[in-house]
Each structure stands twice: as structure tokens, then as C-alpha cells.
Amino acid sequence: MMKIGVYGQFYHKDSEVYIQSILDVLQDKNIDIVVEDAFLKSIQKHKDISKNYSKVSSFKEIDDSYDFFLSIGGDGTILKSVSYVKELGIPIIGINTGRLGFLATIQKEKITESLHQILNGNYVLSERSLLSIYTSPNNKENLPLNFALNEIAVNRKNTTSMIKVETMVNNKHLTSYWSDGLIISTPTGSTGYSLSCGGPVLDPNTNSIVITPIAPHNLNARPLVVPDNSIINLKVSGRGKSHLVSLDSRIATLKNETLITVKKAPFQIKLVQLSEDSFIKTLRRKLLWGEDKRN
Numbered sequence: 001m002m003k004i005g006v007y008g009q010f011y012h013k014d015s016e017v018y019i020q021s022i023l024d025v026l027q028d029k030n031i032d033i034v035v036e037d038a039f040l041k042s043i044q045k046h047k048d049i050s051k052n053y054s055k056v057s058s059f060k061e062i063d064d065s066y067d068f069f070l071s072i073g074g075d076g077t078i079l080k081s082v083s084y085v086k087e088l089g090i091p092i093i094g095i096n097t098g099r100l101g102f103l104a105t106i107q108k109e110k111i112t113e114s115l116h117q118i119l120n121g122n123y124v125l126s127e128r129s130l131l132s133i134y135t136s137p138n139n140k141e142n143l144p145l146n147f148a149l150n151e152i153a154v155n156r157k158n159t160t161s162m163i164k165v166e167t168m169v170n171n172k173h174l175t176s177y178w179s180d181g182l183i184i185s186t187p188t189g190s191t192g193y194s195l196s197c198g199g200p201v202l203d204p205n206t207n208s209i210v211i212t213p214i215a216p217h218n219l220n221a222r223p224l225v226v227p228d229n230s231i232i233n234l235k236v237s238g239r240g241k242s243h244l245v246s247l248d249s250r251i252a253t254l255k256n257e258t259l260i261t262v263k264k265a266p267f268q269i270k271l272v273q274l275s276e277d278s279f280i281k282t283l284r285r286k287l288l289w290g291e292d293k294r295n
Contacts, residue, residue: 002029002119005062005090007036007081008072008097016046018097018108019072023056025115034059034066036084064088068118068272074098075192078271079248082130082149087267091125093118094271102191105273105282118272126273128188128204129228130265133247135258142252143245147265150189154236154260155181155214155244157253162217163238169230174211177221181214181244184232184262191286199223204279209264234260 004026008019023043026033035043037058062069062084071081072095081092094104095111106114117123130147140146156163165177185194187202190210195201199212200223209230212223226232235257236243242253245260254260283289 001032002067003032003034003065005034005036005059005066005069005084006039006072007069007077007084008039008095009077015072015097018095018111019043019046021111022070022072022095022115025112025119029119031119033057034062036060062088062090064090066090068093071095071104072097073104074101075103076249078103079149082147082248082269083145083250085269086145086147089267089270091270091272102282102286103188103271105277114274117274122275123272124275126204126271126279127268128271129186129207129268131184131186131209131262132265133245134261134263135254136261137258139252139254139258142254143247145247145250148189148247148250149186149269150192150248151183151185151194151246152262153181153183153193153214153246154234155246156238157240157242157244159238159240161239163236163240163243165213166235166237167211168233169211169226171231171233174224175221177213177216178218179213179216179221182234183210183212183214184234185210185212186228191283194223197223200225201283228264230263232262234262236260 033056037060040058069090070093071078078094095106096104097108130149131152133146133152162178165182167174183194187204187206190202194210194212197212197214199210207228208225209228213221237256242255245254
């Protein structure tokens with residue numbers, strides 16, 4: 001029997017309708033459905049989700065016995081799903097019930113059709129690289145999960161003053177960014193925070209990392225693309241005593257002068273993609289490039 005983990009959020013209008021459709025398809029296929037504990041409790045509270053799910057079990061953590069992991073929401077939900085899947089190699093199916101959705105590419109209007117295709121084996125896997133962070137002194141209590149699918153960023157904290165981010169690549173001094181912060185992005189994350197700060201869009205198969213300053217004071221500070229085998233060292237200083245570091249949606253506080261090392265993680269995340277979909281098609285759709293009649 002196939003086993004699928006399910007995680008989602010109810011932040012979008014009519015979410016319960018889409019969740020009902022998903023659970024109906026999975027139960028009709030006699031699939032072992034295991035729903036994240038808090039999400040299952042939310043489902044049970046919604047009167048609009050009427051089917052009997054007495055056979056549905058719940059999880060707080062998962063193991064490698066799952067065939068797929070289903071993420072219901074937007075890209076933020078996918079990022080949270082990655083924190084459950086970790087290095088287990090379980091393919092993630094992203095159902096987009098949110099808004100933009102570069103990662104959750106299966107559209108809510110085609111849930112039933114798309115799930116049938118995937119469960120019948122008509123899909124491809126898109127393997128995505130991640131970044132890992134290490135600090136000296138060690139901050140495991142603040143960073144229990146030390147990886148990110150989109151980006152690792154350092155930001156100022158409790159101040160309107162700039163911070164100075166000393167940056168080294170492969171033990172060679174790059175520059176000191178006087179800015180609000182610095183983003184280290186994967187190709188997957190190049191369409192997220194980095195893009196909004198002027199960074200380039202990279203194809204997910206590109207073996208690269210993007211270094212993007214956040215509101216730099218030096219106008220000649222520009223985003224830089226480096227090979228993904230690079231080791232990037234950062235050290236933040238400023239008027240405050242501490243700064244923020246974010247790993248996708250997770251945030252921690254580090255003391256200034258902490259040595260931060262960022263490099264490619266030793267594992268990848270597998271995203272399920274319909275056979276007819278591609279990154280180029282997603283770009284055209286999400287960035288509205290196809291809206292210009294000349295294109």
C-alpha cells in the first residue's frame with residue numbers, strides 16, 4: 001500500500017474545498033494517509049470537510065517509509081515541508097492553494113486530474129540543492145535545523161543603522177557590504193527574496209549560488225553568482241550587539257562577530273513536477289511574460 005504524508009495550511013479562501021478534493025482522491029486510491037498532527041486537528045474542526053477520516057493517522061515527525069509528501073498551500077508551505085522531509089529523499093508534491101507558487105506548481109483548479117497523473121507515475125522529479133549554515137561559536141540551540149532550500153540571509157536587528165557584512169569566498173576576501181543585510185541564495189531561491197533585491201533568476205539545474213546585498217549603501221555593490229562548491233564566510237558588525245539570520249522562514253539571533261559559514265548542503269530535495277510542466281513555463285506564467293502580446 002502506498003503511504004503519503006500530508007501537510008498544509010488553511011490560510012486561503014476555499015482551502016477546505018481543495019483539501020476535501022485531495023483527501024477524496026487519496027482515499028479512493030486506498031492510500032495510507034498520514035497527516036501532520038496540527039493540520040489534522042484543523043481538518044477535523046472544519047465542518048465543510050465532511051468525509052469520515054477515521055482511518056487517517058497523524059505524524060509529528062516522519063521516516064523514509066513514505067512514498068510521497070503532499071504540501072497543500074503556497075511556497076511557504078513547501079519550505080515548511082522541507083523541514084519534515086530533511087535528507088530522507090521523499091518526493092514532495094506541491095499543491096498551490098496560495099498565490100504565486102514557484103515551488104507549489106500544481107494548480108488548485110486541476111487537483112484531481114494532477115493527482116491521478118502523479119499516482120499513475122506520469123511525473124518527473126526536479127532535484128533541488130540546499131544550503132547549510134555553520135557558526136563559530138556553535139549555535140545549535142538557535143539553529144536546530146541548519147539548512148535552507150531558498151536562502152540564508154543576515155539582516156540588521158532592532159536598528160535603522162546599516163550593518164557591515166565582511167564576506168569571503170573560498171578564503172579570499174570578496175568585500176564588506178555596508179547594507180541592511182546579505183542574501184545567500186540557491187537557484188531555487190533566486191525567484192524569492194533575492195529576486196526582490198535585484199538578484200538574477202537562475203534555472204534550478206544551475207550549479208551556482210547567488211550573493212545578493214539588501215539595500216547596499218555602495219551603489220557599485222551588485223549581486224554575484226559563484227559556483228555551488230564555494231564556501232562563503234560572513235562576519236557581521238555594526239552599532240548593535242546582535243543581528244538576525246534567517247533560513248527560509250526560520251529566524252534566529254546571533255551575536256555580532258560570529259563567524260558564519262555557508263556552503264552547499266550534502267543532500268537534495270526532490271520536487272514532483274507534472275511531465276508537461278517546466279521551469280520556463282512556470283516563469284512565463286508567474287512573471288506574466290506571456291501577457292505581452294508580442295511574446
